[in-house]
Amino acid sequence: MPVSPEIREAIRQGSWIRKMFEEGAFLKAKKGLENVFDFSLGNPYGDPPPLLALELARLAANPPPDLHKYMPNAGFPDVRQRVAEDLLKTTGLAYAPGLVVMTVGAAGALNVALRAILSPGDEVIVIAPYFVEYLFYVRNAGGVPVVAQSADDFQLDLEAIRAAITGRTKAxxxxxxxxxxxxxxxxxxxxxxxxxxxxxxxxTGGPIYVLSDEPYRKIVYPEAVFSPPAASLRNTLVAYSHSKDLNLPGERIGYLAVSPRAADAAELADACVFCNRVLGFVNAPSLMQRVVAGFQGIEADLSVYRRNREMLLTTLLGSGFSVVPPGGAFYLFPRSPVEDEMRFLAAAREENVLAVPGSGFGRKGYFRIAYCVDPETVERSLPAWKRLGSRFFGRKGGRG
Amino acid sequence: MPVSPEIREAIRQGSWIRKMFEEGAFLKAKKGLENVFDFSLGNPYGDPPPLLALELARLAANPPPDLHKYMPNAGFPDVRQRVAEDLLKTTGLAYAPGLVVMTVGAAGALNVALRAILSPGDEVIVIAPYFVEYLFYVRNAGGVPVVAQSADDFQLDLEAIRAAITGRTKAxxxxxxxxxxxxxxxxxxxxxxxxxxxxxxxxTGGPIYVLSDEPYRKIVYPEAVFSPPAASLRNTLVAYSHSKDLNLPGERIGYLAVSPRAADAAELADACVFCNRVLGFVNAPSLMQRVVAGFQGIEADLSVYRRNREMLLTTLLGSGFSVVPPGGAFYLFPRSPVEDEMRFLAAAREENVLAVPGSGFGRKGYFRIAYCVDPETVERSLPAWKRLGSRFFGRKGGRG
Known part of the structure; x- marks a missing residue:
């Protein structure tokens, strides 16, 4: 067999996602791109901040001598310093620059941290609904994901987490x-x-590390406040990405930061630098390290996301859908009007609406709307959502 | 224990390298940077080609709309097309763009390929002397490296390779x-x-894939000719990096290409795209994909490397050292005048010369000179090499 059976099986299990995207592409080809309301992709909306584009153009036009060269595997020291300063503001904790590792996005950061921590068979608790890649990241390092469901309002269910802890829980x-x-x-x-x-x-007889994946940290609506996990949880490693706050998803730039309060923080940071190297990342892309250094404290532009969230929430709630208003990020996760959300999503496709089934996130009976799209698209989709509400709820109102 | 025992042990085993670099840094601080001849680092010499710098500045000043956005995990289709066209010229094989995956350098490419192919316990043959990271890459994917020594002239020892093959050999x-x-x-x-x-x-009852790591493919001297492994070996995956030909090591841009003749090529390429995603690379940095697209066919500038190679070879051979003239790359791997190369390298440090022991590459009794440095540095180091020759060989000439 040419491909590893584990990878082949993972691809097979994910093949419904591919099928879904193919159906979406087919729909777009048939109906025209502008007539399909695609809420299936978590790609941030918009361009990098104008000042960042200027900084990139400045560096490219007048390259400093080390712009494209190798640097220490942890990243440029001055860039790590800037990150540490921003983390102090965000968390109130004094991060030494030596505890910061510049990484190939948050996905790189999480893989690095897991490889540094896990031995084969070690367990990592994952809270559902979850970003599906987490399961792969844990398995890449030989770990075993243990799923704990969140509460009905998607807040932490501490009893479920308590029940998921075993003697092998490492993170x-x-x-x-x-x-x-x-x-x-x-x-x-x-x-x-x-x-x-x-x-x-x-x-467990040892630390249970919290891997805090925070790419949406700066995308928080007025109803909510972001509480930095590192401020409350001693053994925290922050995984950050500039995909969303600076709209640089394709550039793969982020960082991993070991809390100064974490058990064996310095040794763990060293291990993460080592893993950044040997996992083949080697270092975060050098030009982008330089570019993001001066934009650590910038606020994300939420105007589009706020507008889209408002329009969709009002329409969905008014049409009978059951949906918890999101405090941050750019997703809604409504309950499906029928238990089998695939049936609902097939009906949505008939309305030229694309979304992702909750089963892809470890929670059946729900679906995800990614509203990181043009507000005009959202606005034009509203009649379709209303028709779906009428069709599934009629006069009866919501299911739950 | 906070850090995985495997990672802790790997760091411990590599601690002599760190110690060596610390000694080098100490030497530079004591003697002055310009008085230390540092041949320990494999960092390519020089800047990117001027036309590439212009192209980067052009893209940064007038960014196309998708410059920093997510693209398919395999990379921009038009960039993969350009790579496929260059591979046709290099190998004579018609690569479909679908067989090319843009990666985070060659290190990323190798990790992706190994994860796609290996199951835990599968064996990968590594030819010594080797780039030490190979051992980690194989282990990252749960594989077991099996070392086969090359011949005395560092050419392939086919009998040693034959003897290393077992029923579990996958690559x-x-x-x-x-x-x-x-x-x-x-x-x-x-x-x-x-x-x-x-x-x-x-x-083995299945294909043995050849992972052909070719970052030095374009750095070949007139005495030698690069023969593309994919042209001779059916089941080849090429791992390429633009670190050396375009002097972009910090940017982490390269590719993986599955031979059109490989067993189950399309399935394997799909698995590599999947692994590129789930290993946390997600995609190769987007701006750099765009930058390198037009520079696939460019020749590397060898002028500095040729000059350095010539100076060092002449001096080392004339001073009694035993060294096989290298056909490519920017390294010499002379035999140590004494069996314990650490003893020789300590003497070299007394002459302010830094190099890396062969034991770091799986071949004791040798040392590596990385001559990717300023020719002036090489020139000023020549008297030191001559003194080392006199000291170790005297009038007796070389050891072997």
């Missing part, structure tokens, strides 16, 4: 604001989690 | 031109390897 993957639900975990919830993990550490 | 890592020896494998040697692997495949 927990946290994602606030959350993809796919938009849930933002408040500080008291994180403090509760801290207690649960501390109790768990008595059983 | 062989090939590196021509070679780091650290500079060896370039001629076509008849590769054809011999093809026969050995075909015989081996009878035992």
């Amino acid at each position: 927990l993957l946290l994602n606030t604001p959350n993809n796919p639900t938009g849930a933002v975990y408040p500080a008291d919830s994180l403090r509760g989690l801290s207690r649960v993990l501390s109790e768990g550490e008595v059983r | 062989l890592l090939l590196n021509t031109p070679n780091n650290p020896t500079g060896a370039v494998y001629p076509a008849d040697s590769l054809r011999g390897l093809s026969r050995v692997l075909s015989e081996g495949e009878v035992r």
